[in-house]
Amino acid sequence: MNRFLKRLFIIPLIAAALPMAAAGPSPEDYITSDPFETMVLLGRFSEKSPIYQMPSGSANGGYITSATTSGNAIIYPLGYVKSNAPNSYFSIVSKETTLLIAGESFELNATMSVDPSNYVITAYTDWDRNGTYEQEAQAAQVNASSKSFVQTISVPETAALGKTRVRIRIDSSTPSSADASVSGRIYDFVVYVMGASDRTDCFISVTSSNNDLGSALIETAPNESGRYEIGSRVTVKAVINETAETAIEFKGWQEGGEIVSKEPVYTFTVTKSTSLIALFEAALPELATPEVSTAEAPVWYQIMNAHTADTRKERYIAYDTNLSSDYTTELRAEKPAAQTDKFLWRLEDAGNGQVYIVNRGNNLSISGPKVLESENFTVSATGSKFAITPSGNSNGSYSIQYEGDNSYLLNAKDGLWSIVLYNAGIGTGSGWYFYKVTINPPSAVDEIDSYAAPQGRLYDGHLTITGLEAGSRVRVISLSGQLLADFQAADTTLDGDLRYAEKFIIAVVESASGKTISLKLLDSKL
Amino acid sequence: MNTSKFIYPASGLLLTSGMCFAQERDAVATTERPNVIYLLCDDMGYSDIEAYGQQMISTPNLNRLVNQGMTFTQFYASTAVSAPSRASLMTGQHTGHTKIRGNKEIQPEGQEPLDPDVETLGHLFQQNGYVTGCFGKWGMGYPGSGGEANDMGFDVFYGYNCQRKAHSYYPEYLWNNKTKENQNGRYSQDAIHEHAMQFIEDNKDKAFFGYFTYTIPHAELCQPQDSIVEMYKGKFQEPNPWYDNDDYGTATDPRTQFAAMITRLDTYVGQIIDKLEDLGIAEKTLFIFTSDNGPHNEGGADPTFFNTEERLRGLKRALYEGGMRVPYIAYWPGTIKPGSITDLMAAGWDMMPTFVELLGEETNWRDEAMDGLSILPTLTGKGEQQQHEFLYWEFHEENGRQAVRAGDWKLIRQNIKNGNPTHELYNIAEDPHEDNNVANTYPDKVEELKVIMDREHVHSNIFNFGR
Secondary structure, three states: OOHHHHHHHHHHHHHHHOOOOOOOOOHHHOOOOOHHHHHHHHHOOOOOOOOOOOOOEEEOOOOEEEEEEEOOOEEEOOEEEOOOOOOOOEEEEEEEEEEEEOOOEEEEEEEEOOOHHHOEEEEEEOOOOOOOOEEOOOOOEEEOOOOEEEEEEEOOOOOOOEEEEEEEEEEOOOOOOOOOOEEEEEEEEEEEEEOOOOOOEEOEEEEEOOOOOEEEEEOOOOOOOOOEEOOOEEEEEEEEOOOOOEOEEEEEEEEOOEEEEOOOEEEEEOOOOEEEEEEEEEOOOEEOOOOEOOOOOOOEEEEEEOOOOOOOOOOEEEEOOOOOOOOOOOEEEEOOOOOOHHHOEEEEEEEOOEEEEEEOOOOOEEEOOOOEOOOOOEEEOOOOOEEEEEOOOOOOOEEEEEOOEEEEEEEEOOOOOEEEEEOOOOOOOOEEEEEEEOEOOOOOHHHHHHOOOOEEEEEOOEEEEEOOOOOOEEEEEEOOOOEEEEEEOOOOOEEEEOOOOOOEEEEEEEOOOOOEEEEEEEEOOO | OOOOOOEOOHHHHHHHOOOOOOOEOOOOOOOOOOEEEEEEEOOOOOOOOHHHOOOOOOOHHHHHHHHHOEEEOOEEOOOOOHHHHHHHHHHOOOOOOOOOOOOOEOOOOOEOOOOOOOOOHHHHHHHOOOEEEEEEEOOOOOOOOOOOHHHOOOOEEEEEOOOOHHHOOOOOEEEEOOEEEEOOOOOHHHHHHHHHHHHHHHOOOOOEEEEEEOOOOOOOOOOOOOHHHHHHOOOOOOOOOEOOOOOOOOEOOHHHHHHHHHHHHHHHHHHHHHHHHHOOOHHHEEEEEEEOOOOOOOOOOOHHHHOOOOOOOOOOOOOOHHHHEOOEEEEOOOOOOOOEEEOOOEEHHHHHHHHHHHHOOOOOOOOOOOOOOOOHHHHHOOOOOOOOOOEEEEEOOOOOEEEEEEOOEEEEEEOOOOOOOEEEEEEOOOOOOOOOOOOOOOHHHHHHHHHHHHHHOOOOOOOOOOO
16 A cells, blocks of 8 residues: 555544543554554654663463453553474564553453463553563453453553653463563564543453454444543343354353353443453353263363372363473373364264263374383274273263273373373272263254355455355454444445454354354454 | 865874875755665665565664665676676676676785776776765775775775675774774674764764774674674574584574674664664665675575575575665765655666766766666656666686576576586566476576676686686
């Protein structure tokens, strides 16, 4: 897009979406559709910037998959998403940023690749811009089931204007300082503090706890500032992703760690800027008696070890070719579990009362030699045969016996978490629970033919979706739940511009026949 | 051209050389026909300074320059290593046309010289009555070759003749014009900068062209252990100390040294701005800051660490964007709009036509054709800015590379010397990091850009891709 058109396009749209009070700063002064122009505008924001210490350490555990900001302090919200683990334990996030005003507070809403409750999350800020971090008084609110946390941060009225950072540490134990060595992850989010301005409206954002399971959107249109007047009524909506394979439940709207409504459609009166998280969960697997099934009519299980020691409990058999310092074998006892293929197994009849244990992701079966303890099991096309029988322990677990021999029991090796054979631990280390996981059957072929999956492309704020059912409604929302566009598709293809450019969007498609799916799209220009 | 005469004594430096380079210099800088300072630093990458996304290194004076001047987001060095990049700048010809297209050393000191008959930027300014000075690394003509700075249009030269010698920041000597000057343990960049500042001072009432080719942040990574280094002490992990390899000296804390070298260069920039303002000649001076190619990873340097978000792909020697797209900031108070930003596509060989227009010269001021376009309309906001139909680069190490950018499209040819070249096509607007090679999707575009590539490479007996 040439410069004239770019200006013509971006400024009115951003200005319409996110303008500030007359005397205050405007996002379009700093955020444009050209990422390199934005880079310069923000890069020169503070003539002199502090130099921060980079702690020593090593990467360990999970990482932040998305981070957004919301609240009264927000002029322009953060929209950080990451689908892969960063290369280093230490990440500076500056390409995606947030603009703040002093004297207000905001929430940093983050989701992680793992359950954050297993870690210590600590936030640090440097509002006087002297290069030394101070710890935020308020602790992060962690939601284990949604793998998310919310960190409330106050920007003092005395905050120095200019570029500074919010440091989020994700440690295995409480750090002694912002700069202490880390075993985990450190994120330095670069933020920009601007002067305060008076306002009578608030910033409302909604976020899905898991975009694979469902979407969150604000149904009520904002004012021309992209905000909502105090006292006005706002309706938010949680939409379950009906194309997901697993059964999904909507658990409610979470605000500041509390469930404020369990209704998918929730209307409330605006009193402050706030961020709501729509909590979606895959339906919990049910403890079950293991049964043989076929590839055509599979019954899928998570297989959890019955050991009760803190480090050994709640570990599930998983197959993953990605190795790490925690898991050095592809077949392992891993935690926490998810309803993803690597954790899902079915039992295929091997004759003589024995079974193959088949992985859903690759159709390979658990296999290994009949050797106690020293041989790590893996998966293969042929697989080993096992007899699965009640362990006899009162905990109701099952033994997985190698070729029916009760002296060779499948077990999780303590500390290494590889899968081996043991001649001990019946009912505990050699005991297993089978949790049945409900998987939605794929659509019938003729149904697929009549409603092919829509395909979307986002480039420079322009959205194209093909393969729509005629008459579909397409609502486009930002990571923070702002409604960027609401289209009614006349035919199978939709073309339209968003209210303002966003790097990451979710298009919620509701077909005329009532089917709802969501498309996650990255703007390939931004 | 003016005809009245002025003999430039170069602060006595010329006299001490035992040679006479005295030229007739009579021009006086004005707000319309200003002094020009072209600060070409060495191996500084796109995101090595704050205005271009750097988050770990402090560059307040370059921010000041950005806030007062114009910042280019798509300016390209002439190629991805030093000597040809500088030769292209100096001759106004891209690397398919200019004589020096690679780093070719001549023992014991120096590089392949420029064509002695070519007229350079130095000549252009000299012929327009400007006093000209080069301070830093030359690298385009070994001593006695006829291609030294003093032979190629510069009244004054102070610095390294040879790129290899410039790998040491504490050299035994620097060249003061054509005389070796013992340094006695002095940090070369301080000495070079001091001479450059003196050049400004000496010529404040005249018109001058200063070609400041400071070596920072090229390896080796060392400097005086002063307050600038102290700012960074203990700030970074230093897992990979570097030890002397007979080319680059030891740097046990290379990240610290690299960061401090950038800030040191930034400090020099601040001193130049201050000097121009103090002398009251800021509005009569066009000061340009840029780099000769992308970031290096030599002597312990760790560009991956300092550019964690990797805005561009590739380092020095690559014809990906990271190897060639560089910072470019132009400062000319009263003429250039403060804080302006442009995405104009421009390159090193555009400087000669730009300065030709600035000086009011004719485009046929010399016999050889110029490849570039003037970017003066963009700088001044006056006149119509012409756009490049294409930009062309070539590189003669590592099996040879060529690249063409035409509009949003860019074609990169690699492995030329082994006779089985590869071609990668990228849409730079859509994919500035060059992750998605779309050559198979757009074969016609590949063929179109190949034609430009083949046409723009004029045969060279020295740099010929092994043909």
